[in-house]
Amino acid sequence: MEVAPGIHRIESDLGTRLMCQFLLVGDERTVLLDTGLSVTPSAVIVPYLASMECRPDGLDVILISHADVDHCGGNKALREMAPRAVFVCHELDRRWIESNRLMLSENYSWQEKYGFGPSDEAKEWILTELGGDAPIEIGLLDGATIRLGPTWSVEVMHFPGHTLGHIGVWDPRSRTALVVDAVLERGAYDRAGELLVPPRYYDVNGYRETIKRVRDLRPDLLLTAHNPPFDAEGARGFLDRSMKFVETLDQIVVEGLSSGISGLKDMTDFADMRLGHYPEFATELAASVRAHLALHTPGQ
């Protein structure tokens, strides 16, 4: 549905959670932000476009917010349906977005060298939903603008943390921040409101800066991939809770270190237990724990 002038939020299911892609429709240009899982283009995006009397070959730019299976898994399928579209992501996430094999080993199963990681079943699901390799045309850094029409441009912003190359979009016209997964609060909830998946970030300081940067934008509308839209007040609360989580996890890691817990697996288990246990993708918490450990055990 259209949530701000020209900005459409396309919602579908990700297991028991929700997930969204976004469509920016201007007089001159149409931009899709994210492609979902492997089947999302045919099952969700194309029908949505059809409801607006648009077709995928009318897409001009396909922006990929970051390297994760539920955000770029539809790239190969959409590339075939939208041959005219230019695919764009941040340079730092490009390797993973372009290669399913690198994404699986470096983003999802790097924990294996510490003696844990996702199950074989989870890895198989990820590989299927990554949908096959597809190239990216343009790798961005920070601060690009995209002209959508004669009086409407949006800004692509670098929001690192969740991945090092996460990008979002700022629309100054409606004061909408499309942050996707760049800010994660306490994690991802299912539709019934149960906390399922931990916040994963690779860089604590980058993630903190991202939260501050979004807060400084003072958005009237904040759009994420896995939550309902937030108005100005809702956005402030969401951003504050996100920052609070970072401080809480930092304290847990410090406490773990001082009580002699060593090793990434034990520290991740300790943090998961202290945070109340995440039933899905708990291994993802290891990245955030590792990032906090790096702050307190420099040189290791």
Ligand SMILES: [Zn+2]
């Ligand atoms: Zn996501």
